[in-house]
Amino acid sequence: MSGEGAPVVHADGSGLRVAVVAARWHEEIMQGLLDGALRALADCQVADPVVLRVPGTFELPVAAARLARGGYDAVVALGVVIRGGTPHFDYVCSAATLGLTDVTTSTGVPVGFGVLTCDDEQQAYARSGLPGSQEDKGYESASAAVGTAVVLRDVLEGRA
Template identity: 75%
Template sequence: MSGAGAPALAVDGRGLRVVVVAASWHARVMAGLLDGARRALHDAGVAEVLEVRVPGSFELPVAAARAAGGGADAVVALGVVVRGGTPHFDYVCSAATTGLTDVSVRTGVPVGFGVLTCDDEAQALDRAGLAGSREDKGYEAAQAAVATAVTLRALPAAS
């Protein structure tokens, strides 16, 4: 299981502005991911949260870039791509991953990566933070984004 060895994070995100950008495909899985992200942000004390929806995971990077450039202290990107019978899966996963990484590095705003890339719907449901799921990737992505934003506040700004 991919959650093995995960750090136990306890973060204080009070005062942070966080934007959650979520895809719309796979409504049940996305509901779980969003719920997990909301709980993580609540647990961290983040009061200023904006949620926006985009059609799919391919569109996450452009919305994340707008959020990062618009004053967000952190962005949480949530989506799910389920493998099908064509290379579409590979292209969408690669574009989302590369795009979100680029947003984070280019802007200096952390992007929590909550994009599930699964072989089938059962794997997605098992990671969505729903009742019976073994993992809660929405929670983990939001927690990672907040923890990184807090860490970056302690570092000197780039010159």
């Protein structure tokens, strides 16, 4: 499983403004990712995260960009793309990855990458954080976004 060796992030995100933007495709898997992300934010003491739902994974970058430019300290992007019989998978995965990378590098706002790019639904379920899953990518991506935001905040405020 790809999550083997993943770091455990313990960050105090008190006072951070964090938004989660989640796609609607594959609703059950998405609910697992969203629940995991919200659990991670609660564990990091992030109060009142904003949750936005967009139609699909392709729409994540534009929503993340608006949020990052709107004063949020971190954004968590959640989506699922499952390979089909056409090149559509490759285009959506590439657009989401490059778009979210551009958001984080152009704004300086950490974006947690919780986009599952899977060959089949079984792989997505295994990473969704649902009961019986081996991994919880929603939790991991939210923890990473908050952990990065805290490190950047501490450096900019001279605490590191």
